[in-house]
Amino acid sequence: GCARLTQQVPLESARSTKHGVHRGMSSVTIPPPACMLRPLEAPFRYLFGPGPSNVPPRILAAGGRPIIGHMHSEMFGIMNDIKKGIQYAFQTSNNMTLAMSGSGHTAMECAVFNIVEPGESVLVAINGIWGERVAEIAERMGAKVHTLFKTPGGHFTNAEIEQALAKHKPVLFFLAHGESSSGLVHPVDGVGDICHKYNCLLLVDSVASLGAAPLLMDQQNIDILYTGSQKALNAPPGTAPISFSERACHKMFNRKTKPVSYLLDMTHLSNYWGNDGKPERKYHHTGPVSGFFALRESLAILAEMGLENSWSHHTEVAEYLWKGLEDLGLKLFIKDKDLRLPSVTTIAIPEGYDWKELLAYIMKHHQIEFTGGLGPSVGMVLRIGLMGYNCNKANAAMALAALEDALKQCRKSKA
């Protein structure tokens, strides 16, 4: 807790005015809290969980640069660069490409709020937490929500998806490409075509997979794709790239009702990002200038490295990690290698161990963050994330050594 200072703050006498405005300097009764007079403390941690990842110094430095105004022409130039960087990362030529001022959840709500009108049907593939979230968001804004369900680790065949599309006739189908709660990378090939056959748009979450696992927005016929800044992109959390196909734009810009959120209304955001072709960009909200600086730098690193190199590098390090985990006698939660997310590896909790104790031991003795499951996978898995800057064999070896140590020290302590 943060004790309040006991010192008395001097109070001047009140000075009332004809308007009753408190111009007087009186009436402050709550003194400055003592904790705010101490320096910020943030210990170094190896962020080997499902994100945020450690931010490389180059990106931290970009985010720590003196800011400019959110409406300055140079800022618009930086936003244009970000747009190009996202187009590359997503492999899309969509004009309607931008970064949300917020986390992946903001992009998720933006997609659902703008595409779907109240009363319309939405189909959500739930095989972990992200489908649960989208279903919750769609329900709240008044959609009719239908679900396809698998337990964590499961995935859907195209035949299962087609059957559900034919039955429910949704305007939007959601699929998580990177299901970080279970460690699954979901097949996407052909899904967009099936959706379009049923006049449905395909929304894909690539928060945990972007930059780590191959994904080709245009070629795979994805209509709305979003990701987060804090995973393989390595920027601090707080911005979220998103892109809409022309088909998605047609739906969202021809709706009868306004989206429930003003802040996330794409008619305004597309103007802010200069995507609507209008000569004047009007003030909408104040974008996170430092966050955009950092995001631009993270996209620049990806462009320099090359997407294909980034994909193959993540796969190589993941395979090294997987082998090391199996050598420790651990069982990977996703049996099929081709369905394993390269960025976030899930391990079945070893018998005779308390997963919380393992995580606490590793944090305390190795300054390494691994995490447990999330949502429906809580108590089922441990998760190790090695993304972007953190993705290399030295870190994988460090993670394995820490885990080996913990397995020795924590064995059957709760059994």
Added chain:
Amino acid sequence: GCARLTQQVPLESARSTKHGVHRGMSSVTIPPPACMLRPLEAPFRYLFGPGPSNVPPRILAAGGRPIIGHMHSEMFGIMNDIKKGIQYAFQTSNNMTLAMSGSGHTAMECAVFNIVEPGESVLVAINGIWGERVAEIAERMGAKVHTLFKTPGGHFTNAEIEQALAKHKPVLFFLAHGESSSGLVHPVDGVGDICHKYNCLLLVDSVASLGAAPLLMDQQNIDILYTGSQKALNAPPGTAPISFSERACHKMFNRKTKPVSYLLDMTHLSNYWGNDGKPERKYHHTGPVSGFFALRESLAILAEMGLENSWSHHTEVAEYLWKGLEDLGLKLFIKDKDLRLPSVTTIAIPEGYDWKELLAYIMKHHQIEFTGGLGPSVGMVLRIGLMGYNCNKANAAMALAALEDALKQCRKSKA
């Protein structure tokens, strides 16, 4: 524009798998954009508009520190510090005090979405852009919106407010304390009491005024108060302090319907911030870790300086600026000194000048940002903001010199 590299990116051959997952490194057709291979450029600017303000090096450094996880115990400690810092800045002992992961608009939507249920009445005082925004937000979420209206620069008497409350029986009344589009600081004394007499909650926007003009949440019986990080607090944009009274909590935690936004649902946000008394904090969204580091530092600076000193300092510098402007023959837009916002000064556009030309000249020749009006005040005013770190007489003198130069160079050029 950002030309794409013409160089050919090597494409490896496709390798299809039994699941159709694109494990192969092929199919990348969009090459890295050339602009992303150039360094980030952001020129130094004096941000003397209505915000964002220049961020002092100390806050930039805090925001540029290596991050930790959003759910680490040390992060929760930092969030606890932020909570105490906001309680001090707002002069409230409200437990339900936190920072939104977003700009002031996020706080605005959070307040309306959580407090109001569809079909309930809301009364909005509109005397500039902020009331317009709240009315728009409340309409979208299904509220019955009533308005009290004044042209920019006008303010409402308590009698006018009471009359409207009696007539419309709203559950929420919105008032902007700092109307940055017109430069007005609105009287708040007594408004909370009147609202409570009519069983209405008082929502106050202090984005432009917090730290610059006296405001005492608890003593002035304000039920929901929010601000932004990027004004007098001097942090980068992207976080937004907000606080709810017990009365507001009672309303929002006893509603029949869920708020339309999952991301802004206070039942989840209050758990994330440790305000709901539950032992476990569950994952909700990934907060902007770097933004919280910076916000903590900005609140620490305010705590060190002292609220009363900050208020009197802003008033002193504003009065110096006002006198200088009048000495240049300019007319201040808000006639009554007691109703002038100390952080953002509005000047009636001098006759014979094109306001856009004045602003462009000052930006080009002095690297200083002033701005025009916003929303209903566009074309009516020029705005000069001197907030927090930027608030001192040397900067005021620089602003005056730049304006004097511009008035000489741009005179009657369009007349």
